[in-house]
Amino acid sequence: MTELQEYDFQLIHKPSNSQKKVDALSRRPDHSQGKGDNEDQTVLKEEWFRNLTIQEGEFWKEIEEAEEFMEKEV
Secondary structure, eight states, X not given: XXXXXXXOOOOOOOOGGXXXXXXXXXXXXXXXXOTTTTTTOOOOOGGGSOOOOOOHHHHHHHHHHXXXXXXXXX
């Protein structure tokens, strides 16, 4: 992404109805139309995840402890 910042360009939206040739190529009848793509998908249940967020005060305490540790090591 940072490499793109070196260039001077402008993105212009082109509606799909103005790109009929490209659309025709991407929707060939002999290619999969995506029907049934989501069958047999495993959705992860919320209870399978652990909440690893910490309170803001605890966060800063851990940062201070890490800084103190680094100072002792140096």
